[in-house]
Amino acid sequence: MDLRLYDTLTKEKRRFTPLDPNNVRMYVCGPTVYDFAHIGNARPVIVFDVLFRLLRHLYGADHVTYVRNITDVDDKINARAARDFPGLPLNEAIRKVTENTAAQFASEVAALGSLPPTFEPRATDFVLPRADGKADMVTLIKQLIARGHAYEAGGEVLFDVQSMPDYGALSGRKLDEQRPGARVAVDAHKKSPLDFVLWKQSSGDEPGWESPWGRGRPGWHIECSAMSTAYLGDVFDIHGGGIDLIFPHHENELAQSRCAHGTPAMANYWMHNEFVQIEDTKMSKSLGNFVTIRDLLADWPGEVLRLNMLKAHYRSPMDWTLRGLEESAKTLDDWYSVAADVKGGQASDAVIETLSDDLNTPQMIASLHGLRNGAAAGNDGDRSQFAASLRLFGFLSESVAEWKSRKQQASGVDAKQIDELISSRTAARARKDFKESDRIRDELAAMGVVIKDSKEGTTWEIAR
Ligand SMILES: [Zn+2]
Incomplete structure (x- = not known):
């Protein structure tokens, strides 16, 4: 049976021909683990799980490799860690945030009936050169500099978009169309406003790794280039994700991988789900x-x-x-x-x-x-x-x-009814009618609803 897939890069539905039918290779961008996942994040999880299952059916369960990464280094994570665990050293707080969120995500993905991917690498394990010799971010950045595709400026290592003649092909953006009228002062060190960060310096209280460019941390895009290369090679079959990732994330992943490896493609099929x-x-x-x-x-x-x-x-x-x-x-x-x-x-x-x-x-x-x-x-x-x-x-x-x-x-739970009961209970508590407020709490408990009071108000969830 012919499998046909729509490719965002060539904008056509094409017959799918794997590079190696004994090892069909797919990479999908996974979550940044700092908060509960939105239902929109469930769409790529479910869609690419269906594709994973279909590929396993067509090529054999042992002949498909599916990689979905976990982004556990990100400034949003740092901010969340500082907010939620103010008493802990930042690195410990970050580990708590990322471990809790990743575990939560894994249990949700399983509940949605999705198989675990073959590999689920974490970005922080791929920053520095590894003992097993798998690809890493620092080595990729060095390769980009050596090949004339990246430069150091203003404490950062930046990708030089003008060094890649067909930069922008995935998202359909052309370099010369993208001169923003007012260039922000912060970007003055860039050769082109579209040049993006591969590496940036970390201050003492930010997570950082020792690198040839000082203590710092990677940009977002380079992690997926490193982890896809590590498990799937320089060129692989399918790269997927949500449509919001086409630009800048996938455009930049593609630029980094092709320029670091000197290959004409990163993946042969780019697939994107809508909102x-x-x-x-x-x-x-x-x-x-x-x-x-x-x-x-x-x-x-x-x-x-x-x-x-x-x-x-x-x-x-x-x-x-x-x-x-x-x-x-x-x-x-x-x-x-x-x-x-x-x-x-x-x-x-x-x-x-x-x-x-x-x-x-x-x-x-x-x-x-x-x-x-x-x-x-x-x-x-x-x-x-x-x-x-x-x-x-x-x-x-x-x-x-x-x-x-x-x-x-x-089911059998009516959110409106619960909200009304909670309002009545709040009112009862306000007038110090604790007998009534306890009665309502018991009524909610009998419905399987657990309530939590805090300064911000009362929240509820269904007991499992
Ligand atoms: Zn990615």
């Missing part, structure tokens, strides 16, 4: 548009979020609504009742074919509905293909009984 738009104000609670995966997992089984995400094609914006989630939950109830107890079987060719057309997940779901109807009408072949296809792509991970209890645990 998730939160349209439903009810769902965004008090946090504006910031809906975390964690919040959603408190209310819905992970498979509901997974199916809901796949209802839109990855290259279309996704409208994330409560109604959509309710429909996805209903669909899964039905699928579980039809297929959960079927074991074994082969995935349907029709399902594989829809996904092989640039991951056409809406069409895949239509195909699944067709099999479901055949199964419900008594066709055992359809029933077995239906169950096997669902399992292959991360559904039906539980028995019907487990599914039902999870649904009961997760």
